[in-house]
Amino acid sequence: MSSPQKPAAKKPxxxxVNPALMKPVQPDAALSAIVGSKPLPRGALTKNLWDYIKKNGLQDAKKRTQINADAALKVIFNGKKSVSMFEMTKLVSGHVKA
Known part of the structure; x- marks a missing residue:
């Protein structure tokens, strides 16, 4: 008697990756002060922005979804002192050229 074989498990x-996210974008002068002036993919741009936020302690301690602006970020945040991380993404999009 042979034992019945189990069907091969499907690999997940x-x-x-969305190719639009991998396409380099050019930050404008205000954003270049934070993430650098070279064109970079949106994912890398967001990572650099978060590195800057964490390095300078700009994430609100109590409400972690809020980002407090310093002088450089205030320009990007249209003069707002604080924005949510979701609003930040929208505001940053206005400072890049595809």
Missing amino acids: AKRK
């Missing part, structure tokens, strides 16, 4: 589908 690899997540496809």
Whole structure:
């Protein structure tokens, strides 16, 4: 008697990276002061922005979704003292050229 074979387990589908997120974008002068002036993919731009926020302690201690602006970020945040991390993404989009 042969034992019944188990069907091969399906491998989880690899997540496809959105090619639009990999395309380099050019930060404007205000954003370049924070993330650098070279064109970089949106993912890298966001990472650099978060590195800056963490390095300078700009994430609100009590409400972690709020980002407190310093002088450089205030320009990007349209003069606002504090924005949510979701609003930050929208505001940063206005400072890049595809």
